[in-house]
Amino acid sequence: xxxxxxxxxxxxxxxxxxxxxxxxxxxxxxxxxxxxxxxxxxxxxxxxxxxxxxxxxxxxxxxxxxxxxxxxxxxxxxxxxxxxxxxxxxxxxxxxxxxxxxxxxxxxxxxxxxxxxxxxxxxxxxxxxxxxxxxxxxxxxxxxxxxxxxxxxxxxxxxxxxxxxxxxxxxxxxxxxxxxxxxxxxxxxxxxxxxxxxxxxxxxxxxxxxxxxxxxxxxxxxxxxxxxxxxxxxxxxxxxxxxxxxxxxxxxxxxxxxxxxxxxxxxxxxxxxxxxxxxxxxxxxxxxxxxxxxxxxxxxxxxxxxxxxxxxxxxxxxxxxxxxxxxxxxxxxxxxxxxxxxxxxxxxxxxxxxxxxxxxxxxxxxxxxxxxxxxxxxxxxxxxxxxxxxxxxxxxxxxx
Numbered sequence: 001x002x003x004x005x006x007x008x009x010x011x012x013x014x015x016x017x018x019x020x021x022x023x024x025x026x027x028x029x030x031x032x033x034x035x036x037x038x039x040x041x042x043x044x045x046x047x048x049x050x051x052x053x054x055x056x057x058x059x060x061x062x063x064x065x066x067x068x069x070x071x072x073x074x075x076x077x078x079x080x081x082x083x084x085x086x087x088x089x090x091x092x093x094x095x096x097x098x099x100x101x102x103x104x105x106x107x108x109x110x111x112x113x114x115x116x117x118x119x120x121x122x123x124x125x126x127x128x129x130x131x132x133x134x135x136x137x138x139x140x141x142x143x144x145x146x147x148x149x150x151x152x153x154x155x156x157x158x159x160x161x162x163x164x165x166x167x168x169x170x171x172x173x174x175x176x177x178x179x180x181x182x183x184x185x186x187x188x189x190x191x192x193x194x195x196x197x198x199x200x201x202x203x204x205x206x207x208x209x210x211x212x213x214x215x216x217x218x219x220x221x222x223x224x225x226x227x228x229x230x231x232x233x234x235x236x237x238x239x240x241x242x243x244x245x246x247x248x249x250x251x252x253x254x255x256x257x258x259x260x261x262x263x264x265x266x267x268x269x270x271x272x273x274x275x276x277x278x279x280x281x282x283x284x285x286x287x288x289x290x291x292x293x294x295x296x297x298x299x300x301x302x303x304x305x306x307x308x309x310x311x312x313x314x315x316x317x318x319x320x321x322x323x324x325x326x327x328x329x330x331x332x333x334x335x336x337x338x339x340x341x342x343x344x345x346x347x348x349x350x351x352x353x354x355x356x357x358x359x360x361x362x363x364x365x366x367x368x369x370x371x372x373x374x375x376x377x378x379x380x381x382x383x384x385x386x387x388x389x390x391x392x393x394x395x396x397x398x399x400x
Contacts, residue, residue: 034356039186042165042198042357045364046076046084054381055144056094062092071096087144087200094146096265102207109388110147110246115395118308119248121267125287126280127254129273130315130344132159133354134383135251140361141384142204147208147246150194152178152234155253161206163357164197172208179211181237181264184221189236203245211259231302234266247391256290264291265298269309269394271387273344275316276327308394310338313383317343322398332345342382 018096031319053060066072067083072093076084097107108344111117122135132155139151153160157179158168165171181190195204218230228236250267252260264270274284299305312335314328342397349372354364389399 006182009240012127036071042362044087044200045362046197047090048084048087048365049085052085052090052093055090056146058097058101062141066093069194071100084177090144092295093147098293108146109153109392109397111395115244115246115249116233116268117120117238117242118269118391118394119267119270120271120387120391121252121260121273122273123252123260123287124254124273124284124388125256125266126283127279128274130313131254131273132270133350134164134253134273134313134315134344135160136163137359137361137380138384138387139202139247139249140199140359141381141387142247143199144361144364145384147201148244149202150205150223150245150248151197151202152205152239152248152250154178154250154259155207156209156212157253158207158211160251161204161208163354163359163386164204164206166206168206168208171186172206172210174210177204177208178205179208179214179235181205182211182214182233184217184226187237189240191241194241199239214259214262218262225399230262231265231298234262238266245295249254256287256294261298262292264295265305267307269307269390270329271309271313273313273315274316276324276331276343278323278327281327281331309390311387311390312339313387314339314343316346318346340383342379342384342386344383345379346375347372347379349373 012385016276027319034218049060049063051061052058059067063072067074073089078084094107098104103113106371120138122131126132135151139149143149149166151160158166158172159170160175167381168177177189180188180193188342190205193205195206220226220380221230252263252332255385274280290362295305304325307400313400314331317328318324347361349360349368352368353360359388360373361382363373392399
């Protein structure tokens with residue numbers, strides 16, 4: 001009797017979970033349709049002259065002069081006559097400056113002859129450490145700065161994919177994700193799953209729940225010595241499209257499994273996010289210890305793993321929080337210049353934007369209190385610009 005009752009109870013709980021999932025899915029569909037009306041896909045806003053000046057390094061006066069002289073393309077104006085620029089138009093202006101401006105190559109910061117593709121994994125062992133927030137803001141900032149960027153979502157939870165306006169559990173329930181390029185049976189070229197996004201210069205290799213199958217399939221493949229092994233699968237997949245990009249930004253899952261290791265072993269550099277609290281730092285220490293042991297074991301089998309850089313980002317930082325400031329100082333005293341000088345601040349602007357799957361770069365400035373927006377932009381841009389110097393140095397360029 002009891003076992004039947006227990007089984008019946010288990011079935012009712014399972015049915016309840018499934019019903020909850022269906023209701024949530026329908027509600028999210030409705031929410032996203034409303035958020036992105038009148039189009040079913042997200043679009044990117046236009047940028048004001050001050051933003052174009054900050055992104056390109058062209059002074060406001062030079063921007064005006066070049067328009068008056070007809071050097072730059074004509075762009076839309078608002079009701080007050082201010083110019084508004086699409087990301088594509090900013091890119092056109094950048095290319096004009098590369099041809100005609102002083103120190104023209106500075107306007108095209110991406111790869112040059114002999115430069116390798118920079119593949120950067122954003123990692124942490126713990127959820128809630130701003131990995132996805134960091135990944136998408138870096139990817140968008142670098143696309144706006146003139147780099148050709150591929151964002152790769154390696155987390156089956158697919159938060160990065162969702163931020164680009166997709167519903168992974170619906171649109172990629174059976175295929176269309178990075179898993180298709182990594183799986184051991186009949187993998188497809190990565191180019192078949194990469195999608196253009198509404199962000200100029202930024203493509204996406206999406207994720208979905210199917211990616212979780214990669215963990216169990218890899219364990220089986222190791223037992224049966226299936227080639228190529230997990231240590232090479234993402235690197236091989238990226239080889240097919242490496243000429244199309246300057247940077248690959250990978251959002252890794254919050255655990256050190258085969259999926260994360262596959263990303264790490266394809267990477268040229270790592271950025272580890274850490275929230276400056278005792279629990280988070282202790283968790284990161286565990287992650288580093290496990291990662292170090294795993295990498296040493298892999299090196300014994302495959303040879304040296306050579307990352308160009310390893311950096312730490314203090315994330316969700318609240319400057320007025322004394323224990324956080326002390327912990328951030330502690331991290332810098334131990335890890336020295338491996339910790340980026342600029343922290344990623346905790347901000348209501350980021351969390352509020354996330355409610356509609358937006359970043360601070362997608363928000364219309366009028367949507368946010370100017371002081372709040374300026375504060376978080378200074379932080380996020382500062383992080384991206386500091387880390388950009390690390391990328392440039394990996395290409396052997398001198399950075400001021």
